[in-house]
Amino acid sequence: MFCYTSGTTGVPKAVKISHKNILSVSTAANYAGVEVFAEDVVISYLPLAHSFEKVLFVLCMFKGVKIGYYAGDVLKITDDCMELQPTFFPSVPRLYNKIYDKINSRLAELRPVSKFLANRAISSKTYYLNTQGTVNYAMYDAIVCAKFKAFLGGRVRFMATGSAPISPEVINFLKVCFCCPLVEGYGQTESCACSCISVPVDPIAGHVGGPLPCIKLRLADLPDMNYFANDKPYPRGEICFAGPSVTEGYFKDEAKTKETIKNGWLHTGDVGMIMPNGSVKIIDRAKNIFKLAQGEYIAPEKIEGIFC
Numbered sequence: 001m002f003c004y005t006s007g008t009t010g011v012p013k014a015v016k017i018s019h020k021n022i023l024s025v026s027t028a029a030n031y032a033g034v035e036v037f038a039e040d041v042v043i044s045y046l047p048l049a050h051s052f053e054k055v056l057f058v059l060c061m062f063k064g065v066k067i068g069y070y071a072g073d074v075l076k077i078t079d080d081c082m083e084l085q086p087t088f089f090p091s092v093p094r095l096y097n098k099i100y101d102k103i104n105s106r107l108a109e110l111r112p113v114s115k116f117l118a119n120r121a122i123s124s125k126t127y128y129l130n131t132q133g134t135v136n137y138a139m140y141d142a143i144v145c146a147k148f149k150a151f152l153g154g155r156v157r158f159m160a161t162g163s164a165p166i167s168p169e170v171i172n173f174l175k176v177c178f179c180c181p182l183v184e185g186y187g188q189t190e191s192c193a194c195s196c197i198s199v200p201v202d203p204i205a206g207h208v209g210g211p212l213p214c215i216k217l218r219l220a221d222l223p224d225m226n227y228f229a230n231d232k233p234y235p236r237g238e239i240c241f242a243g244p245s246v247t248e249g250y251f252k253d254e255a256k257t258k259e260t261i262k263n264g265w266l267h268t269g270d271v272g273m274i275m276p277n278g279s280v281k282i283i284d285r286a287k288n289i290f291k292l293a294q295g296e297y298i299a300p301e302k303i304e305g306i307f308c
Contacts, residue, residue: 024243195211
């Protein structure tokens with residue numbers, strides 16, 4: 001199939017996504033800790049043309065997961081969740097940020113005693129998350145967090161995010177509020193949506209985990225930006241991928257294909273840093289563009305040109 005990229009300028013590029021690409025990522029995600037079962041229920045509201053949703057759909061088909069489609073209004077997604085009561089909730093930072101803001105606005109409206117108890121529960125659970133990696137605390141889960149979980153139907157046991165950057169503060173907050181793991185994935189349309197994913201039991205947020213079993217990762221030196229794969233203490237450079245989940249190229253665009261895929265390696269344009277535990281942290285862009293929370297790419301020079 002063709003999956004069109006959301007480029008900043010010009011005609012969008014048609015990425016050739018093969019059967020092998022989608023199967024390799026969907027299978028590898030399961031081995032990487034995204035464990036779903038036939039008893040699970042997932043809500044689908046992301047665009048079906050998006051590579052992230054395609055991979056999620058195939059993963060759910062593998063496992064026999066029940067899929068419920070939202071009513072059509074993203075602003076009422078919490079109403080759909082209350083009706084469907086999903087157990088698996090994949091989403092994007094834009095919606096997670098809205099849920100984060102909604103919970104905090106509700107906390108601000110509480111009476112003093114209730115607010116104290118809720119804040120105490122969140123601070124205590126955050127402490128145990130940071131020190132022990134646990135997201136459960138029986139007393140607080142029953143008294144306080146059950147009300148938070150009701151936002152998404154009350155049964156969510158696993159959450160995932162991707163497509164754009166998300167704040168570590170938001171990740172940790174949602175983990176303790178919903179009493180379940182929230183993993184962050186990273187990839188591109190050209191690598192079939194997901195190439196790296198964090199481990200569910202990892203208490204540290206702010207990185208995208210390590211590469212999936214189906215893909216190889218290496219860093220390319222960027223001398224102009226002073227990033228090198230042999231940097232100490234943390235290797236840095238442009239993230240490159242190779243493996244069965246990487247596209248063969250762009251449809252009828254050999255020039256762009258050769259520009260992006262060199263010697264079998266997909267050059268992502270993102271600058272990564274390898275952490276001591278092998279996880280990858282995105283720190284910069286090799287090309288001077290960046291992605292907003294809703295997934296749109298922005299070129300700063302164009303904006304500067306307009307204002308100047």
